[in-house]
Amino acid sequence: MNKLFFFERTSISIFGAKHSSMQNTFRYSLLVLLLLTFSLVSSGQNSTRLYYDSAWSRPYEPFRIAGNLYYVGTYDLACYLIATPKGNILINTGLVESVPMIQKNVEALGFKFGDIKILLNTQGHYDHAAGLAEIKQMTGAKMMVHEGDAQVLTDGGSSDLVFGGNGITFAPVKVDRRLHDRDTIQIGETKLIVLHHPGHTKGASSFLIDVKDEKRSWRVLLVNMPTILSQTRISGMPVYPNVGRDYLYTLESLKKLQFDLWVSSHASQFRLHDKRKPGDPYRPEAFADRPGYEASVNSLRLEYDKRVKSGQ
Numbered sequence: 347m348n349k350l351f352f353f354e355r356t357s358i359s360i361f362g363a364k365h366s367s368m369q370n371t372f373r374y375s376l377l378v379l380l381l382l383t384f385s386l387v388s389s390g391q392n393s394t395r396l397y398y399d400s401a402w403s404r405p406y407e408p409f410r411i412a413g414n415l416y417y418v419g420t421y422d423l424a425c426y427l428i429a430t431p432k433g434n435i436l437i438n439t440g441l442v443e444s445v446p447m448i449q450k451n452v453e454a455l456g457f458k459f460g461d462i463k464i465l466l467n468t469q470g471h472y473d474h475a476a477g478l479a480e481i482k483q484m485t486g487a488k489m490m491v492h493e494g495d496a497q498v499l500t501d502g503g504s505s506d507l508v509f510g511g512n513g514i515t516f517a518p519v520k521v522d523r524r525l526h527d528r529d530t531i532q533i534g535e536t537k538l539i540v541l542h543h544p545g546h547t548k549g550a551s552s553f554l555i556d557v558k559d560e561k562r563s564w565r566v567l568l569v570n571m572p573t574i575l576s577q578t579r580i581s582g583m584p585v586y587p588n589v590g591r592d593y594l595y596t597l598e599s600l601k602k603l604q605f606d607l608w609v610s611s612h613a614s615q616f617r618l619h620d621k622r623k624p625g626d627p628y629r630p631e632a633f634a635d636r637p638g639y640e641a642s643v644n645s646l647r648l649e650y651d652k653r654v655k656s657g658q
Contacts, residue, residue, distance in 0.1 A: 396472060396509065396515060399422065401420070401421045401422035401614075402420055402421075402422055402423045402440060402441055402444075402473060403420060403440075403441060403443060403444060403447075404420055404421035404422070405420065405421070405447055406419065406420055406421045406451075406613070406624075407624040407625070408451035408452070408454055408455050409622070409626075409628075410455075410628050411426075411566070411607070411609065411630065411633060412557050412559060412564045412566055412607055412630035412633070413557025413558045413559045413563070413564060413630075414428060414429045414430060414536065414557055414558075415427075415428055415555065415557050415566055416428075416429065416455055417609075417618075418436075418448055418451040418452050418455070419438065419440055419444075419448070419451075419613070420440050420444050420447060421613065421619075422612055422613045422614055423438070423440035423441070423444065423473055423474065423611075423612065423613075424438060424609060424610060424611055424612060424613050424618075425437065425438045425439060425440055425444075425448055425451075426438065426568060426609070427452055427455070427457065427462075428533075428536060428538070428555065428557075429455075429457055430533050430534040430535070430536045431534055432463075432533050432534035433461055433462070433463030433464070433533055433534075434452075434457060434461050434462045434463060434464075434533075435462070435463070435464040435465075435466060435531070435533060435536075435538070436448075436452075436462045436464070436465055436466070436481065436487070437465075437466040437467070437468065437553065437568060438466075438467060438468055438474045438475070438611065439465075439467075439474070439475065439476065439477030439478050439480075439481055440473065440474065440476070440477060441472070441473060441476045441477065442476040442477050442480060442516065442517065444477060445477040445480050445481060445484075448477065448481075449484075459484070459485065460484075460485050460486075461485075462481065462485045462487045463485075463487050463488065463533060464487055464488050464490060464531065464533060465478055465481060465482055465487045465488065465489045465490065466490055466491070466531070466538075466551075466553065467489075467491050467495065467499065467551075468550065468551055468552065468553075468568070468570040468611045469495065469546055469547045469549075469550045469551075469570050469611060470491070470495035470498040470499050470503070470506065470547045470549060470550075471503075471506070471509070471546075471547065472503055472509065472515040472516045474611060475499060475503075475516055475519070476515075476516035476517070478499065478516075478517075478519040479516070479517035479518060479519040480517065482519055482520070488522040488523060489519055489520060489521050489522050489523075490521070490522060490523040490524075490525055490531060491521055491523075491524070491525060491549060491551075492524070492525045492526070492527075492540065492542055492549035492550075492551045493524040493525065493526060493549060494542070494544055494547070494548035494549025494550075495547050495548060495549025495550070495551075496521045496524050496549065498510070498547065498548075498549075499518070499519050499521055500518055500519070500520065500521055501514065501518055502514030502515065502516050502517055502518035502519075503515035503516050505585070506547070507547070507548070507578070507583055507585045507586045507589070508575055508577045508578065510585075525540045525551070526540070526542070527540060527541065527542035528540060528541070531553075536555070537555070537556070538553045538554065538555045539553065539554040539555070540553060541553065541554060541599070541603075543569075543570055543572060543596040543599060543600070544592035544593075544595070544596060545572040545574075545589060545592045545593035545595075545596045546570065546571075546572050546573060546574075546575070548586060548592075550570045550572065550596075551570060552567060552568060552569040552570050553567075553568045554566070554567055554568075554603075554605065555568070559628075559630070564606045564607050564630055565604070565605045565606045565607070566605060566606065566607045566608065566609070566633075567603060567605040567607070567608040567609075568608075568609055568610070569600070569603075569608055569609070569610050569611075569639075570610070570611050571610050571611065571612075571615050571642060571643075571646065572593055572596045572597060572600075572646055573646065574593065574646070574649055574650065574653060579658060580593065580650065580653040580654055580658055581654075581657055581658065590654065593650055594650065597643065597646060597647050597650060600643045601640075601643060606634060607630055607633040607634050608633060608635070608636075608639050609633055615642065616633065616635070616638070616639075616642075617635070617638060621633065621635070
């Protein structure tokens with residue numbers, strides 16, 4: 347409680363209602379770094395070591411996926427911009443140090459960073475949520491997340507089933523709307539359908555959206571693939587006793603989904619770098635890989651069955 351209070355009070359005293367300068371961005375990032383350091387030091391030697399992959403911070407060229415849906419993430423941590431005349435939606439942020447990169451990508455596509463009105467998240471882990479607080483502060487966007495991950499965003503990962511228990515792993519962010527399965531998020535004429543796919547986190551979510559380009563419309567699935575962390579006990583965990591049941595529900599649900607194109611929370615999960623090279627022209631069909639989707643789901647089901655059989 348004291349750490350959360352310290353963060354909220356300090357962030358208010360440093361920043362006003364509007365700030366978009368590089369100076370304020372730097373000061374905010376420094377504050378987050380200091381807060382995380384304080385949290386990890388105070389938690390002692392038992393704190394969980396956070397995994398890091400250099401591909402998570404490597405720059406990647408932003409591009410148009412289909413219609414008004416764009417990729418604005420890093421080399422592996424996927425972030426998606428949905429542009430509309432009424433304001434834009436950003437899904438995921440990657441690590442906190444990636445925020446300037448995301449801003450640069452959005453602006454390189456010709457959009458204003460301050461036009462982001464809604465923030466969404468596919469899973470409440472630090473590698474997908476660490477920049478949410480800063481971007482919310484910068485843009486005034488509304489944070490919307492499935493109710494199952496609302497607490498973990500609010501407490502900065504402290505309650506995470508794997509990485510929690512030893513202080514925050516990212517800056518806490520205020521949740522403005524708690525989402526539920528099959529909820530609709532609408533801005534202008536653009537609608538997203540929320541699909542609750544729990545297991546990886548309690549509130550892990552995918553989104554379905556219909557987009558249209560100059561030739562046709564596309565139903566796009568932005569899926570959160572239910573990978574199973576090595577620390578997760580499928581048989582049940584004190585903080586998540588139904589984790590095994592939730593994984594099974596998600597794996598079965600994914601098989602039934604119908605879509606034209608699909609992408610995921612990690613670029614590597616949908617083989618972005620095999621399907622598209624920097625400088626390639628607009629080609630939505632590159633992401634119409636149903637066999638690849640089914641292979642991924644089947645592979646995850648095999649891992650799930652293996653864990654169940656071993657009693658893990």
